[in-house]
Amino acid sequence: MRSCTGCSSVPDRAVAGGTPAARLQAIWYRAARPPLLLRLLSRLFGLAVKARRTAYARGLCRAQRLPRPVIVVGNLTVGGSGKTPLVIWLAERLRSQGLRPGVILRGYGGSAERGGEACSVEPDSDAAIVGDEALVLRRRTGLPVVVCRVRTRAARHLLLEGVDVILADDGLQHLQLARDCEIAVLDAQRGLGNGHLLPAGPLREPAARLAAMDIVVVNGEGDAAAGLERGAGGPGPFVMHVGGEWLRPLDGAGGPVALSSLAGQEVHAVAGIGDPKRFFMQLAAAGLRVQPHVFPDHHRYRAADLAFDDRLPLLMTEKDAVKCGAFGAANRWYLPVTASFAAADAGALLARLRSCLVRSGH
Numbered sequence: 165m166r167s168c169t170g171c172s173s174v175p176d177r178a179v180a181g182g183t184p185a186a187r188l189q190a191i192w193y194r195a196a197r198p199p200l201l202l203r204l205l206s207r208l209f210g211l212a213v214k215a216r217r218t219a220y221a222r223g224l225c226r227a228q229r230l231p232r233p234v235i236v237v238g239n240l241t242v243g244g245s246g247k248t249p250l251v252i253w254l255a256e257r258l259r260s261q262g263l264r265p266g267v268i269l270r271g272y273g274g275s276a277e278r279g280g281e282a283c284s285v286e287p288d289s290d291a292a293i294v295g296d297e298a299l300v301l302r303r304r305t306g307l308p309v310v311v312c313r314v315r316t317r318a319a320r321h322l323l324l325e326g327v328d329v330i331l332a333d334d335g336l337q338h339l340q341l342a343r344d345c346e347i348a349v350l351d352a353q354r355g356l357g358n359g360h361l362l363p364a365g366p367l368r369e370p371a372a373r374l375a376a377m378d379i380v381v382v383n384g385e386g387d388a389a390a391g392l393e394r395g396a397g398g399p400g401p402f403v404m405h406v407g408g409e410w411l412r413p414l415d416g417a418g419g420p421v422a423l424s425s426l427a428g429q430e431v432h433a434v435a436g437i438g439d440p441k442r443f444f445m446q447l448a449a450a451g452l453r454v455q456p457h458v459f460p461d462h463h464r465y466r467a468a469d470l471a472f473d474d475r476l477p478l479l480m481t482e483k484d485a486v487k488c489g490a491f492g493a494a495n496r497w498y499l500p501v502t503a504s505f506a507a508a509d510a511g512a513l514l515a516r517l518r519s520c521l522v523r524s525g526h
Contacts, residue, residue, distance in 0.1 A: 183460070189243070191364070192357040198364035206364035213361070213369055220339045227342040228316045233329050233521050234343040238336030240373060241356060241366040244438025244461070245349045246383035248297055248483075249406045249503035251333045255305045257514060258329055264307075266327035268318035269334055271295035271311025273462030278313075282321035285309040291487045296462060299486045301333065304500070315341040329521075337368055344524035345517055347379040351439065352386030352403075378520050379513060384442075400516075402509045407446065408501040414478075414485055415492025423499065427451030432472055434480040436463035443481050443499075452479075459484075467491050 191198050198206075219225040235254070239245040251267060258265045274295035276283040285294045285302040294311050302309040308325040312318035315338045319330050332338075336346060350356070357366040374380060380401040410420040431452050435443045436459035444456045455476070459469065465488050470478060478496045480488065485498035505513065 185460070188363060189366075192360075192366040193354055194358070198358065198360055202364035203360065206361045209363070210361045210370065216339065225339070227340055229342040230316075230319055230323065230330065232323060232327065233345070233524060234319065234332060234341060235329065235345045235347065235517070235520075236332040236335050236338075236341075236343045237347045237349060238332075238334050239349050240336070240369050240371065241350070241354070242362065242368065242438075243354075243366065244442075245351045245354075246381075246404060246406050246503070247333055247349050248300060249501055250347070250349055250381060250383075250404060251301065251331050252304050253404075253503040253505075254517075255307055255331055257510075258331075259307070263328040264326065265329045265331050266308040266310070266322045266325055267301050267305065267331045267333055268310050268312070268315055268322055269295070269298055269301070269332065270313050270315075271298050273464075274298070274311065276311050280313055280317075282310050282312040282314075282317045284321070284325075285311060292464065296483045296486050297333065300482055303486070304482075345378045345520035346376070347381060348374060348377045349381045349383055349404075350401075351442075352382045352384035353442075354439070355387065379516055381513075400513070402505060402513050405504050406501050407504075408499045411479065411497035411499055412485075413492070414480070414488060414496040414498055415494075416489075417492075421497065423447075423450050423452075426477060429453065430455065430476055432457060432476055432478045434470065434478065434484060435459065436465070436484050437461055437481055446499075446501075447479060463487075465491065470496070 220227060237247050237251050239247060255265050255267065271277045271283065271294050274291065274293050276293050277295065283294060285298045287303050289299055289302065291299045298309055298311045308322055308327060310318045310322045315332060315335050319341060322330055332341065335341065336348065356371050359365060359367070359371055361367045361370065381404050382401045383404050383406060409423055411423055412420050428451055431447065431454060433444055433447055433454045434457045437443065438461050440456065440458050444454050447454050470488065470491050475495065480498050482498050482500045
């Protein structure tokens with residue numbers, strides 16, 4: 165765990181950490197050229213990615229097409245980019261149009277993922293079994309959610325729930341599941357990093373893959389939005405904003421409190437997510453004096469992780485909160501976030517999505 169005090173701007177060094185993963189990320193998002201060994205491994209990874217795509221393109225491997233449309237929301241980079249808030253936003257819009265969507269995802273960090281069997285997520289499911297992101301999706305949307313590392317297995321299980329459309333949170337690289345619409349989400353500040361494939365850079369696929377996307381969404385404002393490919397003949401990229409204004413008590417006792425009410429106060433901020441700096445910056449932008457505490461993505465918390473020698477408020481993300489209900493106490497809060505678009509972008513994005521589904525025959 166890393167922490168610092170009095171961070172109004174939350175510099176990168178405050179969240180960098182000293183783990184191998186943190187050191188790799190420092191390489192990915194700096195201007196300097198990656199080490200030679202990483203570049204050589206990156207070439208090998210690129211050959212493997214190309215060979216796999218070629219196998220599917222030539223029919224050597226066959227994607228499974230389902231009787232309901234599949235929308236995949238993913239990214240080209242490792243780490244958080246805002247996929248889950250976008251999936252929640254899409255689910256709400258599809259439901260408002262009279263459809264019954266459902267969500268599939270890997271369930272990363274949960275024991276169900278290791279077992280390989282499809283598992284339905286309930287509001288009272290254990291995050292240690294189904295994964296933290298899956299539990300957030302189930303509680304926020306109220307829709308059927310199924311986890312399995314084999315996405316086709318999860319999707320077929322979801323069809324038993326009677327859904328009209330399947331939303332896949334992540335899975336752009338899971339080619340076994342045929343899809344009717346591909347949506348890529350990029351972080352506006354981190355973008356594609358140094359542009360290298362893993363492990364020299366953060367890319368799971370070459371940057372040119374963006375040109376084949378049906379829809380490209382950029383999370384936030386930043387240089388990464390400039391010069392991006394528009395996608396497969398569609399409008400965009402669409403700018404998404406993710407934010408929250410109301411804190412909710414970790415122990416569930418009492419109602420929400422405005423985040424702005426803590427402006428000027430010093431707080432502990434806990435984050436075990438792909439991009440913790442984004443959370444810390446959001447709190448700092450609301451006027452809070454942040455002491456950031458960084459944990460690995462999908463971290464399994466213990467009571468000792470949240471024990472600080474003072475009475476300062478403790479704030480965390482919703483993804484962390486679903487694993488910390490047992491540690492609820494006075495002055496401990498989490499911040500749910502919601503995706504939003506400008507009205508014109510929202511309309512154009514949904515129109516593009518409808519055209520993809522019509523084109524696929526659904």
